[in-house]
Amino acid sequence: MTVSESSASTGAEVLRPHAEDAFAEELKALAAADDRPRPTGWRLSPWAVATYLLGGALPDGTVITPKYVGPRRIVEVAVTTLATDRALLLLGVPGTAKTWVSEHLAAAVSGDSTLLVQGTAGTPEEAIRYGWDYARLLAHGPSRDALVPGPVMRAMADGMTARVEELTRIPADVQDTLITILSEKTLPIPELGQEVQAVRGFNLIATANDRDRGVNDLSSALRRRFNTVVLPLPATPDDEVDIVSRRVDQIGRSLDLPAAPEGLEEIRRVVTVFRELRDGVSADGRTKLKTPSGTLSTAEAISVVTGGLALAAHFGDGVLRSADVAAGILGAVVRDPAADRVVWQEYLETVVRERAGWQDFYRACREVSV
Known part of the structure; x- marks a missing residue:
């Protein structure tokens, strides 16, 4: 049982619900009213995802509250990127709602915003790829049962949207773990002689802020795997x-x-x-x-x-x-x-x-x- 499941079972009120829980009624209403084509693995069409972020009114009178106040084209480009085979990088100065937009995009597209890697100076490669259950590893050797998939691997296997926050805070050699994932859509498991191939619907949203330039700059090889969308400060x-x-x-x-x-x-x-x-x-x-x-x-x-x-x-x-x-x-x-x-x-x-x-x-x- 997860911590969130435990809180739900005891009736405890969660301090900060995930986007898909906090706005569950809006997402349900959008799904019911959404008659436009949906990319494989998506819960909503790109139009409905944009409406969820920008707000609007549905034919049944349901009001969708705005999650992001800013240029509509920015949101449309971000949503469209996720419908292609290119990952999305949300870039901007601190406080421009990059994490907020990332979470709501994942909630609207996949219905799950929790497949998250939080970038820090100490983020290890295992956080992006996979780790091991060392008790099983020592007892039985390398096996799929002993492997502990990370959020990105889980997203690949299930055709979901993964998130990497503060990408430029992560050491450069760990960042480059994403290159094969984003270019080949596969994650090798050399210990087992296997690989995990991404299922249709998989994509990745990363965030980075302008103030971190020079901390761990993205390599040109990794940057080419992203479509970058700059989130500006509020215009007025x-x-x-x-x-x-x-x-x-x-x-x-x-x-x-x-x-x-x-x-x-x-x-x-x-x-x-x-x-x-x-x-x-x-x-x-x-x-x-x-x-x-x-x-x-x-x-x-x-x-x-x-x-x-x-x-x-x-x-x-x-x-x-x-x-x-x-x-x-x-x-x-x-x-x-x-x-x-x-x-x-x-x-x-x-x-x-x-x-x-x-x-x-x-x-x-x-x-x-x-």
């Missing part, structure tokens, strides 16, 4: 506010926190601060700003607002206010205590202090910045 402040509000609302419901719309003004302020410091210029274009060392991504804005909601719920009146988000913003901006604190203080004094209607925000940020 309204888009970013919408993304933050939606995600905070989803997270907040799972944690029994107040509804995000109660603090929409503070969400907009957080997004404005992050965008101005990220872009190095105030929203009106009049003031040039120094940029801090951190990324100030949308994901970090979501974290700041969620933390603020928790403060409001447990130590306030349940309404998100400036004092609830000030400490979170400070922590996100000031990563380098020496350089970033100067950036933050200059921003407060030259932009925030002079902005109409922001005096409560200015005072809250000054209090936590002392």
